[in-house]
Amino acid sequence: MGASGGKLRLVLGDQLSSGLSALAGLDPSADTVLMAEVAEEATYVPHHPKKIAILFSAMRHFAEELERRGVRVRYTRLDDPNNSGSILGEIDRAIEDLAPSSVVATECGEWRLQSALEGWRGSVPLEILDDDRFIASRAAFAAWAEGRKQLRMEYFYREMRRKTGLLMRDDGTPEGGQWNFDKENRQPPDMGLFRPTPPLAIEPDSITSEVIGLVRDRFPDHCGSLDGFAFGVTAEEAERCADAFFEDRLPLFGDYQDAMLTGEPVLYHALLSQYLNAGLLDPLDLCRRAEAAWRDGHAPLNAAEGFIRQILGWREYVRGVYWLKMPDYAETNFLNAHRPLPEFFWTGETDMNCLRQCIGQTLRDAYAHHIQRLMVIGNFALLAGLSPKAVCAWYLCVYADAYEWVELPNTHGMALFADGGVLGSKPYAASGKYIDRMSDYCRGCRYDPKKPVGPDACPYNYLYWDFLDRNAETLSGNPRMAMIYRSMSRMAPEKRQAMAQDSDKFLEALT
Ligand SMILES: Cc1cc2nc3c(=O)[nH]c(=O)nc-3n(C[C@H](O)[C@H](O)[C@H](O)COP(=O)(O)OP(=O)(O)OC[C@H]3O[C@@H](n4cnc5c(N)ncnc54)[C@H](O)[C@@H]3O)c2cc1C
Ligand code: SF4
Known part of the structure; x- marks a missing residue:
């Protein structure tokens, strides 16, 4: 149990980054980190069992790592009989047990949970900090969007290139003389001629195996298979997956970005978004590594630029649009489409x-x-x-x-x-x-x-x-x-x- 008077620091399942803003300035002698596997998050849509398994296992590993570093963690497992089933319920329970001076959180990724957190009224103050794991803050995106008739990704991306200096020359022009090499990135698959090195498969350890069993028992009606689970669940494993991508697949990432081939689900793609989005990898670091691979002559420019554009451009841009337009965005139906899912x-x-x-x-x-x-x-x-x-x-x-x-x-x-x-x-x-x-x-x-x-x-x-x-x-x-x-x-x-x-x-x- 944490010393009363310290801060309660919330870490959500997609916030598994040691540099998370909610963990900044943590005092191990007084503060407690709160993490919880809750049914509400696992079932607000019936998530694929592999998605639940990767997150719960990554959360358990992250909590263990914090504890190894001397941080006190209050961790609620899904099958804990006292589990309230929701994030807000777990905050309330922790306040009752630990009497912290305040709650510190990093803004949530989803509007649904962020608005619930903003509406929470507890007995102690709640501080919600920016999520600075993104390259553009919500405020920076809103400033870019201000007064624009159209929010085109390409222009946002150029601004991000200038801001970060990624693939830029000293005179402020883009490397290779153009911003975008997409036209070179549309090669059809050479049927049967190439077989890319498959992505690194990580063997489940005892924690992951236990979580897989739990997910199998608790979510039998969720669609999707748990067989062959091979995702990494720690930052170190995610880094190893990234290493394998940069080494084996980045050089042809650009050329075959749009290709599809039976029996080759990943081709030359990164298979890294599940780590990025959970906080196990850092987006700017991946972009810098892609640039370095080009500068070292390991990958051509169309590959490095294509990869960087997906992360620095698309990933940041869609997040900006989401926060700028929610909650109304989800309600539009411009083409008046109503047919149910087959x-x-x-x-x-x-x-x-x-x-x-x-x-x-x-x-x-x-x-x-x-x-x-x-x-x-x-x-x-x-x-x-x-x-x-x-x-x-x-x-x-x-x-x-x-x-x-x-x-x-x-x-x-x-x-x-x-x-x-x-x-x-x-x-x-x-x-x-x-x-x-x-x-x-x-x-x-x-x-x-x-x-x-x-x-x-x-x-x-x-x-x-x-x-x-x-x-x-x-x-x-x-x-x-x-x-x-x-x-x-x-x-x-x-x-x-x-x-x-x-x-x-x-x-x-x-x-
Ligand atoms: C209908 C639809 C739904 C999608 N849903 C998701 C989603 O839920 N979560 C998600 O992360 N991506 C989503 N994407 C974007 C993209 O398909 C995935 O990011 C990508 O397939 C992840 O695989 P990868 O790591 O092998 O990516 P790569 O093709 O190797 O790209 C490298 C990285 O760039 C980023 N990236 C690439 N394209 C996009 C994009 N359009 N938007 C945001 N980031 C991008 C990802 O972080 C990805 O890991 C969706 C795309 C479409 C068309
Ligand atoms: S439905 Fe069949 S023929 Fe049509 S695009 Fe798909 S695979 Fe090709």
Whole structure:
């Protein structure tokens, strides 16, 4: 039990960083760190069991590490009979037992919990500190956004490059003479020719094995497999995973960033977001390491820049948008999409091979890379007019890296265009042709990506045109959609009608 009068310092499951603001100035002789595994956080959506396991195990390891350093930790396990089931309940219990002088917290990642914490009224003062693990603070993003008509990531990213000096020359211009090498980063997979070194697999230790057993018992109805759990659960293990990425995969990260290949879930991607988002890795440090890999001649510029842009640009930008726009952001439904989620999102059982592969992999590994999330699953949800709320809840459940601050803008904004263009200037809608070019999925599919209509036609093809038709009133005025609407207007009316009929039939069968 902590000495009464010290501070109670809250550390949440995604705040597992030794440099966390809530831990700054900690006095081991007086203060107590509070950590709690609570049912409310594990079940507000039915998270993938691997996601719960990585977090609970990482929390237990983090608490052990603090204790090794002489810090007093009050840790509530999920199966503790006195567990109140919520973060606020655990704060109240700890105050009653320890009589601290105040509670210190770092701002929460999700609006839901942050507003609950802000609304908490306890018997001692609560201090909520900024989360300085991000490269841009919420205030800095708001200042950048102030007065701008459009919040384009590219301009935010350039400002971040200037601020951090990453990949910048002394004269203030970007290395390589351009800010962005995305055009070089769209190579299709060389079918069967390459086999990237698989990511480092970490063997579960006794703590992780115990947590896996607990999760299996307590969340039997949560969708997703616990088999083959190989995530790291400490900062040291996460660093080893990052080392392996920089060594083996960064050099081709750029070239094959958009490629998809059966049986290769990670390809040259980092598989690091679950560590970054839980606080086990530092984003700026990863960016610096990517830059160093380029300067040392280990990785080309398009790879280092591409990787840095994802973290310094996209990751910081979506967080900024989230805090700027919440809570209204989650309520918009620009395309008026209301179809419920098809059952196969929870089983992967569909004849569409691309979806079978990507959803199957997601349910197995709690991971899919960006293009699988955006251009296969998200694109399907967009074209089929699935309800944004249902789709966002699914994405929040199934990925080990999913927290609303990053999941929502990516799903609601980027994938579904439900925000009407806050994040992207046009919907990421594509026909089966895109998936055929960027993957080998169509080879193993009963549908034909080249056929526009008919029983064997790829559903993405007729759904794509039907989507444009259905949303013409809302989208045809968008200058970036003008060309595609012009092509549609030149299409033979019989073809349009056939596609509309096939779409109706398909969508009816879907629900
Ligand atoms: C519909 C949809 C939902 C998504 N949901 C999440 C989510 O819940 N959590 C999450 O962390 N990412 C999410 N993303 C972004 C991205 O898909 C993942 O960050 C990435 O796939 C993680 O795998 P990786 O570590 O191998 O990433 P890499 O492709 O190797 O990229 C390196 C790092 O860049 C960051 N990054 C890349 N793209 C983005 C992005 N668009 N937004 C934020 N960070 C990015 C991640 O931290 C990632 O680890 C989503 C994307 C889409 C299209
Ligand atoms: S043919 Fe269509 S449904 Fe089948 S894998 Fe290709 S894109 Fe997916």
